[in-house]
Amino acid sequence: MVTAPDLEQMADRIAAGNRRALARAITLVESSRADHRTQAQELLEKLVGRAGGAIRLGISGTPGVGKSTFIEAFGQHLTAAGHRVAVLAVDPSSKRTGGSILGDKTRMEHLARDPNAFIRPSPSGGTLGGVARRTRETMLLVEAAGYDVVLVETVGVGQSETTVAEMVDLFMLLLSPGGGDELQGIKRGVMELADLIVINKADGDLLAAAKRAATEYRGALGLIRPKTPHWRARVRLASALKGEGIEEIWRDITKYREAMTEAGALEKQRAEQAKAWMWQELTDGLVYALTRDRRVAAALPDWEARVMSGEATPGAAADALRALFLGHSEA
Numbered sequence: 001m002v003t004a005p006d007l008e009q010m011a012d013r014i015a016a017g018n019r020r021a022l023a024r025a026i027t028l029v030e031s032s033r034a035d036h037r038t039q040a041q042e043l044l045e046k047l048v049g050r051a052g053g054a055i056r057l058g059i060s061g062t063p064g065v066g067k068s069t070f071i072e073a074f075g076q077h078l079t080a081a082g083h084r085v086a087v088l089a090v091d092p093s094s095k096r097t098g099g100s101i102l103g104d105k106t107r108m109e110h111l112a113r114d115p116n117a118f119i120r121p122s123p124s125g126g127t128l129g130g131v132a133r134r135t136r137e138t139m140l141l142v143e144a145a146g147y148d149v150v151l152v153e154t155v156g157v158g159q160s161e162t163t164v165a166e167m168v169d170l171f172m173l174l175l176s177p178g179g180g181d182e183l184q185g186i187k188r189g190v191m192e193l194a195d196l197i198v199i200n201k202a203d204g205d206l207l208a209a210a211k212r213a214a215t216e217y218r219g220a221l222g223l224i225r226p227k228t229p230h231w232r233a234r235v236r237l238a239s240a241l242k243g244e245g246i247e248e249i250w251r252d253i254t255k256y257r258e259a260m261t262e263a264g265a266l267e268k269q270r271a272e273q274a275k276a277w278m279w280q281e282l283t284d285g286l287v288y289a290l291t292r293d294r295r296v297a298a299a300l301p302d303w304e305a306r307v308m309s310g311e312a313t314p315g316a317a318a319d320a321l322r323a324l325f326l327g328h329s330e331a
């Protein structure tokens with residue numbers, strides 16, 4: 001698809017802020033074809049020195065909480081202040097077609113037309129790990145292209161929140177004024193991920209409920225051990241619809257960044273994330289190689305059946321399969 005000089009040119013264009021080159025590079029990064037993977041890695045190698053300059057923000061919220069409205073208001077606030085904002089997503093259930101790219105654009109209509117914003121929907125298909133990897137790589141690309149705020153959005157279900165929290169500097173949880181009842185429904189684990197909790201829809205008839213909810217969440221946060229000694233998670237009220245509270249939220253984010261940077265904690269967090277990512281890649285790659293191994297593949301169904309029937313223990317089966325793989329690859 002792309003030749004070596006092409007890659008060089010593509011890297012230069014991305015660094016110069018060319019949107020088409022950026023979009024093409026993301027398509028390359030998202031491809032699972034082996035030759036595309038190699039090219040994507042070559043391209044990232046060229047650009048990685050230019051990446052890392054953005055503040056990376058994760059944002060999660062259950063459907064209906066107003067995520068799109070919030071990102072639209074937040075993004076516009078930032079571009080008006082001179083920032084360049086990229087919005088990415090991690091949604092393993094996303095089955096992207098040409099249509100839903102458009103869907104994303106209509107979701108954030110104004111931001112999508114903003115020359116200082118770049119919106120990319122979730123890579124589609126595959127495992128959460130696969131989707132996350134492509135989003136991480138896309139994050140490096142948009143950073144190399146000069147976007148200084150990267151928002152990674154995810155749906156408030158399952159494991160995807162943890163995955164996103166592990167690739168960003170700050171994780172924001174968007175909640176509705178439901179309070180009490182909702183608090184019961186939110187897993188403690190998700191609260192533990194949050195550096196910032198935003199109660200959206202704090203307007204009109206919902207304002208009083210939002211205030212009550214904020215008090216409840218502050219109480220709940222008090223019972224959770226902070227993620228880092230350098231920051232205590234905060235609860236803020238916002239009305240994405242009216243654009244209220246956005247300024248304060250950005251101020252919190254800036255304070256977080258300052259506090260974490262000053263303590264050397266941000267750099268450390270990113271270093272840990274990079275290491276964990278490498279191990280994830282290594283693990284995924286090894287498992288892939290293992291399942292593709294001819295002898296392992298032939299023996300797998302039998303071992304699985306024996307484990308399922310209780311004839312073999314999972315540990316013994318794994319040992320045998322691993323020995324088969326290692327023996328085979330060393331031969």
Ligand SMILES: Nc1nc2c(ncn2[C@@H]2O[C@H](COP(=O)(O)OP(=O)(O)OP(=O)(O)O)[C@@H](O)[C@H]2O)c(=O)[nH]1
Binds near residue numbers: 070202
């Ligand atoms: N009153 C009020 N309504 C809001 C606010 N923000 C969003 N809404 C409404 O909540 C509904 C859902 O908003 P969306 O932005 O589509 O939220 P969402 O379902 O989380 O979006 P996605 O999951 O990102 O597609 C819409 O009817 C919005 O107009 C707000 O601050 N105040």
